[in-house]
Amino acid sequence: MVTGHLNFYPHDGANELITERFMRVLTPIALLLCVLPAFVQAATGDPLAGRAAFAKCASCHAVGPSARAGFGPQLTNVIGRKAGSTADFKYSPAMSAAGFTWTEDKLRAFLKAPSDVVPGNKMRFWGIGSDKQIDDILAYLRTFQQ
Numbered sequence: 001m002v003t004g005h006l007n008f009y010p011h012d013g014a015n016e017l018i019t020e021r022f023m024r025v026l027t028p029i030a031l032l033l034c035v036l037p038a039f040v041q042a043a044t045g046d047p048l049a050g051r052a053a054f055a056k057c058a059s060c061h062a063v064g065p066s067a068r069a070g071f072g073p074q075l076t077n078v079i080g081r082k083a084g085s086t087a088d089f090k091y092s093p094a095m096s097a098a099g100f101t102w103t104e105d106k107l108r109a110f111l112k113a114p115s116d117v118v119p120g121n122k123m124r125f126w127g128i129g130s131d132k133q134i135d136d137i138l139a140y141l142r143t144f145q146q
């Protein structure tokens, strides 16, 4: 028995309002999701390309679970580590006294121009011109964070 009218959306007005609100929230999210991957890609780098680029560093630096100091300090867990703080490497006075913690931004700046970030450090390295290569190396180093 059908009484009254069959209306699955008895409050059309309210329903429209909900739809409108939903779209107002959803549209920016959808737009964000479209552009986000490009940013993430740019910000995170490519760890495989980074592994290849790390060849520039590997003559002096080891990285990995059992890495030890060589010509340079080991770089396992370097992101978030205090500069000049590994126990098995003898740092320059400049690096020992640097007093900051390696954030990704600090590392980026250091790899670009080591002497600008820690004047008087003894890392004999000119720096890397390519931002992409620096991002790739950071992505590679990130895979050794525990």
Ligand code: HEC
Binding pocket: 054, 056, 057, 058, 059, 060, 061, 071, 072, 073, 075, 078, 082, 083, 084, 085, 086, 090, 091, 092, 093, 094, 095, 096, 102, 107, 111, 120, 121, 122, 123, 124, 125, 128, 137
């Ligand atoms: C010719 C050798 C050499 C090369 C090549 C080299 N480094 Fe270094 N690096 C050093 C030395 C030596 C130090 C210590 C500097 C000091 O004590 O002043 C150092 C320090 C560092 C530190 C600071 C570590 C800490 O414990 O505070 C980071 C980070 C670093 N190097 C990253 C890199 C990366 C990444 C590359 C490759 C792009 C690279 N280095 C290339 C020799 C090198």
